[in-house]
Amino acid sequence: MADYFYILPSLRVAEEWYQWPSLLLGFFVSGVYLICRYAAKIFALLKVEMDLMRQFLAITFGGLTPSYYARQLFFGALFAIFFIYMKSHTLHGIDFATVAVFVVSTLLYPYSRFVYESVVGFIMGRNVFFVNALLMLFFKVITMFICWFLAIFIAPLGLLYLYWHHSRQLSN
Template identity: 55%
Template sequence: MHPVIQKTLGGLSTQYYFRQFFFGLAVATFVFFMSAQGDRSMSAGMLFFTVVSTFLYPYSRFVYESIVGFIMGENVFFVNAIFMMISKFVTMAMCWVFAIFVAPIGLAYLYYHHSKAER
């Protein structure tokens, strides 16, 4: 595999990538389900966006979790479970929708991190 691809797309652990990919598929499934409810079918552009967002979602989520981890540190908050599940779903949906914009930041960081580790 090409070193650039290995350092970027292969930069996340397999377990983390597939876990986040599963949740990205869940969001994509919801989008497909909602688009099937109307009279019109999903456009080719929307289909392309859905596929790209699903594959980039793990990198987008990586950026989100890194930022939240930096801001929150090791603090633990005890909140209502329903509130927590709703906020998790909202952040997952936002990471999926904006994955095409946010994921390149994660890919650039992974490339930098793995290049630095090589030296």
């Protein structure tokens, strides 16, 4: 039997235990050589990818005006604070996963609310309705809660729309 057996045509693996250190050293030296040889190309590709990712994040997450985002973030934070307070006073207390979901819902709430307001604006148009203020506030709080609660599912639609809208503006 030969001292080596083949895994790939160009790759030999040692059969004996004392042959492994030299084989691993060879792999390490080959890897370092390839990294050094192609480092400039690798870093250039990484820079291009980072620029694309930065542009994507700026177009999507930066697509809302800062005042709109801050206003909606304030109302989303009120829901999170309320539910964290209520959950912390239960028998089981509050755990990290619950707080994490509340934080994610709060951060995505402005985009969820943007989707809701866009859909309602499309359906209602520029019509104005005169209703009781307390009734309107009640329904507004209910829709805000629904948007906050389902923000994880609704917000990606808003982010996709913002990306499509702003990338189309950049191309024109």
